[in-house]
Amino acid sequence: MAENAEIEALCSIWEDVEVIEDSQKKIIKHKIRSMENEATSASIRIRIEIFEGYPEVEPKIELSMARGISERDFEELKLKVVECVKESLGMPIVDVFQTCCDFLTDRQHFSDLDCSICISPLSNSPIIVTSCDHFLHFSCFSKYLHFSKTEIVKNLQEAQKYDKDKVDQHFYCPICRYNLSNSTEFEREFQKILEFYKKNQKTLKAPRRDSVVNGEDAERNLKIWREQQKRLAKIFEKQKLAGGIIDIEEEKKRLRLISENFNE
């Protein structure tokens, strides 16, 4: 039972490691975070299956939900983990955990990821990480939160008195729609959420990279645009001749006629 001692060691180094046992195998699950373990740390989910005969029989390792590192880094980490298991001298699983943690710590502050709201590099301005592990600029997130609040107020005003309960008064993660509020007292929740993330901002360092569009690309795009314009205009004219284009004014008139007749 080589794995028992190793799992014990693992659980003493890492907090809250989940271990599931059945007759054929043991499953270890954990969310590994970078060394700093702050609100803005990069993280990754790991799932390891250990079979009878371990460590001679290789464990099956799955990594998922990489947050705060780029797709390219994620691929690199996967390869590193495979190597790590092969080269480990005694405790492959403990080694894999450490490898992941070191890697996240090394890469997380050099992000080449984009903010999902403004699609500009995260390293442009301070970032936050939502409780569902999504990375966004603080300024973009704040703008989004303000907009959501305005929408709630507007919806409440528009809803009839008896319909007010139906108005959704929660704030959601813009990426996965995870509910970020704890109650429907949205004014208070708004302040709480904003304050929390304001306190937990962090600035990332950017790896050097080329600007998104250079002159050559711009010129090529312009050419594509002109060709598409021509093609679209031609199709539009053809469909119009065939009576295929919706005539909004006509349709509105028809709808009005129907409703007028209906009212009579």
Add this chain to the structure above:
Amino acid sequence: MAGALPRRIIKETQRLLADPVPGISANPDESNARYFHVMIAGPDESPFAGGVFKLELFLPEEYPMAAPKVRFMTKIYHPNIDKLGRICLDILKDKWSPALQIRTVLLSIQALLSAPNPEDPLATDVAEQWKTNEAEAIKTAKQWTLAYAQA
């Protein structure tokens, strides 16, 4: 025109041109960079196959906080699209999020063509037809595609 064009819109536009989605083209208007001429090809295996549908897409001042406004210009027989070309799609209304983009919106519309949903109709008469006599509805949709949506 009001204000400078946000960087996000410029970036989205460039990516749409340089790296288009198969079966979809989105082209900004010459005089208004917030207005897009869109063309979606009817998906294979759908009653709209072989057709190309023209749409207009407009990015309001609050975009990306507020959803883009999209409408079919080509006539289409579909339970979730009404006679005015308006589309019943949750991400264009209460399920909009600023993490979505023009690209994702158009992909969703393309998916809606592949999978009409008569349970959540906008064109009630079309939906009724779709529910009571699906074969007939699909036939009509094909006829409309042939008559109105040719390239």
